Amino acid sequence: MSRTVRVGLDDRAYDVVVGQGLLENAGKLIAPFAKRGRVAIVSDETVWSLHGQALMTALRAADIAAQPIVVPPGEPTKSWEGLSHVCSRLLQLELDRGDLIVAFGGGVVGDLAGFAAAIYKRGIDFIQIPTTLLAQVDSSVGGKTAIDTPQGKNLIGAFHQPRLVLADLDVLSTLSDREMRAGYAEVIKYGLLGDFAFFEWLEANGAKVLARDPDALAYAVARSVEMKAEIVAEDEKEAGRRALLNLGHTFGHALEAETGYGEALLHGEAVAAGSALAFRFSAAQGLCPSQDAERAVAAIAASGLPTRLQEVGAGAFQAAPLVRHMGQDKKAEGGRLTFILARKLGEAFVAKDVDAGAIEAFLLSEGAA
Ligand SMILES: NC(=O)c1ccc[n+]([C@@H]2O[C@H](COP(=O)([O-])OP(=O)(O)OC[C@H]3O[C@@H](n4cnc5c(N)ncnc54)[C@H](O)[C@@H]3O)[C@@H](O)[C@H]2O)c1
Numbered sequence: 001m002s003r004t005v006r007v008g009l010d011d012r013a014y015d016v017v018v019g020q021g022l023l024e025n026a027g028k029l030i031a032p033f034a035k036r037g038r039v040a041i042v043s044d045e046t047v048w049s050l051h052g053q054a055l056m057t058a059l060r061a062a063d064i065a066a067q068p069i070v071v072p073p074g075e076p077t078k079s080w081e082g083l084s085h086v087c088s089r090l091l092q093l094e095l096d097r098g099d100l101i102v103a104f105g106g107g108v109v110g111d112l113a114g115f116a117a118a119i120y121k122r123g124i125d126f127i128q129i130p131t132t133l134l135a136q137v138d139s140s141v142g143g144k145t146a147i148d149t150p151q152g153k154n155l156i157g158a159f160h161q162p163r164l165v166l167a168d169l170d171v172l173s174t175l176s177d178r179e180m181r182a183g184y185a186e187v188i189k190y191g192l193l194g195d196f197a198f199f200e201w202l203e204a205n206g207a208k209v210l211a212r213d214p215d216a217l218a219y220a221v222a223r224s225v226e227m228k229a230e231i232v233a234e235d236e237k238e239a240g241r242r243a244l245l246n247l248g249h250t251f252g253h254a255l256e257a258e259t260g261y262g263e264a265l266l267h268g269e270a271v272a273a274g275s276a277l278a279f280r281f282s283a284a285q286g287l288c289p290s291q292d293a294e295r296a297v298a299a300i301a302a303s304g305l306p307t308r309l310q311e312v313g314a315g316a317f318q319a320a321p322l323v324r325h326m327g328q329d330k331k332a333e334g335g336r337l338t339f340i341l342a343r344k345l346g347e348a349f350v351a352k353d354v355d356a357g358a359i360e361a362f363l364l365s366e367g368a369a
């Protein structure tokens with residue numbers, strides 16, 4: 001059983017297929033896009049060792065010749081060095097514009113392989129086979145591709161839409177509980193930013209999603225993808241409404257930069273803490289009822305995700321460097337900070353020109369030094 005969500009982008013429209021058993025049928029599903037029957041698969045060592053054979057078998061069955069490019073797992077791979085490595089391997093393999101890149105992994109592999117696809121020979125097609133909950137509900141859809149730099153998250157990148165996304169729920173069976181929770185942070189984000197009914201459903205069914213109950217998981221992934229597809233189709237390049245998908249990210253990306261993009265703080269964990277901070281800041285500014293902020297924070301905490309500065313990273317954060325990172329955020333304009341804030345549960349809005357002093361004071365009140 002699978003559901004297909006269409007991302008309606010005119011000549012760049014594509015399907016996101018969500019369901020079980022997709023990996024074993026990947027050859028058939030990918031064949032229409034592999035014009036010359038040749039693909040390069042970018043994956044990480046962990047995913048490749050667990051699921052690489054299944055993908056190779058499926059591609060072989062459809063007469064598709066595949067060459068793997070396997071990178072180390074983890075956020076540090078989404079870097080200049082990682083990008084250089086992938087591009088060099090693509091050149092060695094002599095991939096041409098009629099060939100295809102398959103991103104097979106979590107958001108790190110998807111963002112890196114997608115960016116390589118955007119710039120290799122000025123752009124070749126790619127397909128996403130996301131293998132983490134986070135990648136299935138978020139990073140594989142919408143065409144944001146990027147690498148990190150010491151100055152900030154995703155500061156070097158491109159919009160490059162995939163031709164197809166295959167979200168096979170079965171591959172999540174090997175994912176760690178911590179990574180499931182990190183992905184869940186982006187799921188709950190959709191409820192918080194724009195769908196109160198989904199938020200309430202998650203309050204009631206979040207534990208089932210995290211326990212990988214097949215029906216709950218299928219609904220949570222499909223509803224998240226549906227929301228993202230609808231927003232991306234309306235505002236592909238983040239001229240307006242798409243920025244709502246950044247709820248929790250202005251705080252979250254600054255926390256990630258301060259902790260050095262590592263195992264200490266996963267992206268989803270940073271988004272969880274960032275979403276809680278965004279709701280509490282909204283309440284503190286009188287923009288959102290404090291009961292709503294408390295309920296948002298309780299739902300995040302109930303899934304075992306961090307909601308306070310003290311719960312993330314390796315120690316005390318300092319307010320001033322965090323605010324400096326926020327100044328580098330892509331939503332900032334002329335030194336003015338932009339945040340996604342909340343009016344209530346299920347209704348976020350883009351707040352431009354947020355006072356940096358107010359953010360710094362708020363961070364101090366939240367326990368930053
Ligand atoms: N482009 C976007 O729109 C977008 C959206 C959200 C997040 N992101 C980016 O995505 C990245 C985070 O992605 P992520 O959370 O998927 O992290 P990740 O890609 O690092 O994967 C997390 C870990 O899980 C392992 N893994 C992956 N699939 C597995 C499986 N099926 N079984 C067992 N282990 C598996 C990986 O090897 C890795 O160690 C961040 O860089 C973030 O900035 C991008």
Ligand SMILES: O=C(O)C(=O)C[C@@H](O)[C@H](O)[C@H](O)COP(=O)(O)O
Pocket residue numbers: 138142144153154186238242243245246249330
């Ligand atoms: O797709 C989007 O748009 C998002 O904002 C999704 C986010 O979850 C994701 O982390 C994204 O990469 C952040 O975007 P950025 O433009 O702030 O780097």
Ligand SMILES: [Zn+2]
Pocket residue numbers: 138186249267271
């Ligand atoms: Zn994110």
